[in-house]
Amino acid sequence: MSDVNGAQALIRTLVDGGVDVCFSNPGTSEMHFVAALDHVPEMRGVLCLFEGVATGAADGYGRMTDRPASVLLHLGPGLANGLANLHNARRARTPVVTVVGDHAGYHKAYDSPLESDIDALAGTVSGWLRRSAGAADVGADAADAVAAARTSPGRIATLILPADTSWSVGAAVAAPRPVEAPAAVPADAVAAIAAVLTSGEPCALLVGAGATRTRGLVAAARVAAAIGAPLYCETFPARLERGAGRPAVERLPRAADQAARRLAGVRHLVLVGAQAPVSFFAYPDQPSSLVPEGCEVHELGTVADDLPAALEQLAELVGAPAEAPLQAAARPELPTGELTLDAIGRLLGALLPEGAIVVDEGVTSTRQLPGPTAGAPAHDWLTLTGGAIGQGLPVATGAAVACPDRPVVCLEGDGSAMYTISALWTQAREQLDVTTLVFSNRSYRILEGELANVGAAASGPRSRDLLELGRPELDFAAMASGMGVPATRARTAEELADQFRRALAEPGPHLIDVVLPGS
Amino acid sequence: MSDVNGAQALIRTLVDGGVDVCFSNPGTSEMHFVAALDHVPEMRGVLCLFEGVATGAADGYGRMTDRPASVLLHLGPGLANGLANLHNARRARTPVVTVVGDHAGYHKAYDSPLESDIDALAGTVSGWLRRSAGAADVGADAADAVAAARTSPGRIATLILPADTSWSVGAAVAAPRPVEAPAAVPADAVAAIAAVLTSGEPCALLVGAGATRTRGLVAAARVAAAIGAPLYCETFPARLERGAGRPAVERLPRAADQAARRLAGVRHLVLVGAQAPVSFFAYPDQPSSLVPEGCEVHELGTVADDLPAALEQLAELVGAPAEAPLQAAARPELPTGELTLDAIGRLLGALLPEGAIVVDEGVTSTRQLPGPTAGAPAHDWLTLTGGAIGQGLPVATGAAVACPDRPVVCLEGDGSAMYTISALWTQAREQLDVTTLVFSNRSYRILEGELANVGAAASGPRSRDLLELGRPELDFAAMASGMGVPATRARTAEELADQFRRALAEPGPHLIDVVLPGS
Structure with a gap:
């Protein structure tokens, strides 16, 4: 033994x-x-x-x-x-x-x-x-x-x-097992999708899972360009490769009415590693499915399959151009003055560093970011895939361990940040290059909207109070310092730009408490 | 409808x-x-x-x-x-x-x-x-x-x-259901236990569940006094009523060797709402059961039964004295100088206020507290019943909501405190009268011992490092302030006494970071 x-x-x-x-x-x-x-x-x-x-x-x-x-x-x-x-x-x-x-x-x-x-x-x-x-x-x-x-x-x-x-002793080290490569999507299944896409009826592509990396996106963008169909990405991709020099793809909006507008008139929705779009929650008298009436849903393979390869075959079958349309490099002007969500978007678009890993758990505060950051240098965008908040700081921690040579930018809501705030300590202990922006709106802002969305009776002071985070104020700079992470507070675009630049320039973790106007 | x-x-x-x-x-x-x-x-x-x-x-x-x-x-x-x-x-x-x-x-x-x-x-x-x-x-x-x-x-x-x-509408408010009173332990079952206890063989009583409140404890103490048997409480009671004017009862130690010493020679162990003693963890070549060989285990009723009434019947059957021996009021001298665990115990014994609710998740830092606090004014002691850390701050929060007129003293380990630190914010929001003492020893101290207890091979720097909380230092005063709880740091007995007194005197929550020597 x-x-x-x-x-x-x-x-x-x-x-x-x-x-x-x-x-x-x-x-x-x-x-x-x-x-x-x-x-x-x-x-x-x-x-x-x-x-x-x-x-x-x-x-x-x-x-x-x-x-x-x-x-x-x-x-x-x-x-x-x-x-x-x-x-x-x-x-x-x-x-x-x-x-x-x-x-x-x-x-x-x-x-x-x-x-x-x-x-x-x-x-x-x-x-x-x-x-x-x-x-x-x-x-x-x-x-x-x-x-x-x-x-x-x-x-x-x-x-x-x-x-x-x-x-107990008597154990034995085991050799690594062979891991099967992803299966190829059968040629006839790819051909069937090609037939749908070239039918002349209005189509749209919705990519997810492994098709949200550059290789799959390039092929998907070629297909979309060939048939003049819109290309969407699932609402919450695990990792979306985007930015200048990569295909531009819009994430399907989370809000049901906005998603419905994108898909209106589509007769064939082709899913590539994505689920058929569904409302995040049920709301009284609203449908769960976001697939428009009369729209047929088709799937190119399964999430287990080699989707980038299938997309490349599909591109050939639909006679796609050899090159995909790519996002041009473009940075917004640096904003000044009040820290509106719009200003924050432009600020990030202006300053996001090359190769950044953006971990986005900003909830209501980051919905306007995709536009102004689209032309920033190539970067990855990691989202809240399962809706369970408290994910951003930990995911940023792990991403920084995985990629010590890339800057990690963590976008956090104040409510979400409090779930797993001790991740900051691990970032300090391991001296990880994470810059966390906590968007302090002093509330579960998303729920204020949801209270109305679910048709809850006109809310009074007691229900509103239960969504309120400002009493007492959460001082994220104090908490971060208490865990060994240097921290500052920004109330204007100039302050945020200055602090963000400094945080990116210095090694190790930093936190910026971004105090939103009116809070 | x-x-x-x-x-x-x-x-x-x-x-x-x-x-x-x-x-x-x-x-x-x-x-x-x-x-x-x-x-x-x-x-x-x-x-x-x-x-x-x-x-x-x-x-x-x-x-x-x-x-x-x-x-x-x-x-x-x-x-x-x-x-x-x-x-x-x-x-x-x-x-x-x-x-x-x-x-x-x-x-x-x-x-x-x-x-x-x-x-x-x-x-x-x-x-x-x-x-x-x-x-x-x-x-x-x-x-x-x-x-x-x-x-x-x-x-x-x-x-x-x-x-x-x-x-959806169409709902109806329902009237409260009747709740059955706890069942009486059958008289013959009580008599059988009385026979065991009066057999002349060495006996011990171990109480738990509802028998750890004053009424049950008084009856249990009368029984123990009548037969000259030791009276123990389960190691982790949900709520132990203790202090001056209440029966003195020792919690069975968590450490297997110490528990074994208490029970050595006992031939009959009578459980009253407690489980048969068991090792908290398994250790190589150590028994799981802490019941000594040759000791018979008897149960007076079940945890669902009316155990205080059964204990009172038992007291009559064994001819117990009408009065139980009660703990005399006694406070240690206030310690000075270094903040040893012994000094902390005497300090709490000297200053614990009347009617205090003590929530104890101090892990290794509070094991020596029962002795010096035994004669403090009557108080309740709430322990970590299930071993899942992160319980202290939340339980203290709920206890303070339940009993707004009683002071809550929360004893926390630094490792445990970080699990659910945001409880401090709720304490501030609700202005709860909780005084939290965080014992900062900068480590998962209990695990340093457990590494040896499980017989793990001589530990090296990498394993020891994984139990170390001092890099970077956790500044609990900064974190508490960041959540609206006034906080101080104590490094000597004098500082702690001063800060503890002030925290008790002022309404609302307070936190004291108790920095243990050598950390």
């Missing part, structure tokens, strides 16, 4: 499989994993002060590398704390290997205080789920988990690791 | 059933609930910036009132964020009515971004779980939920409320 314990086999197998970062918030049942870090120096452990930060960071890391990070969580409550951002990662189809420590198998019957139903929790977000039966299995289980996470289109693979499988 | 909508019927039914506080973090699917607050002014809405704060506050409220508060959560991710503190509440058997808004029923098939398996999540913590089928059912469902939560020994009742059941 080997003298390798389960935890050591786990980490070595993960590293051999290309998983060399672990975002973690460990507890007693994970102590052997922690100890094993000293034996496998290739694994980088990144400490997070809350599990939702760890899972969100893994999401950001996976979106930027297309490789899973691992997440180390402590028992059921630790997993529970990480679920909301795993929900977002599931929606983003991010590859993640989640390792949840459990009590030793023989200990579970005693119902000690932390005992709970880990399997039920894990099942809600995991595309692959296994509980290791013994130390001898841990290596093989870990290799299977990595392969499952990496298999197109990416999923959350959760391995539950009872403490005794972790500390 | 009535023109009352489901949300209005829900809130009115809750209020009629005695549930008149709602800790909430709402979203779109809960907007009708929010709007209905203007129609039912008896319901107090308390806004929390994170769901784990809301659920923890409901736990604290329920422990202090023995009545449920309601919690309003937004869809699966909102519930997920609240699960860890619902886990603690489940272990505390706190009555809680959890209302989780869901998408409208017809909308779920569209798999919009926030769709997830709410029922699976809720099932892991709920003693009662129902999904309202229509607006007409909501009132009755809410009345059933309140009754379920209140039925002894208290549980989490979760009502999933699809948005359309909330906004």
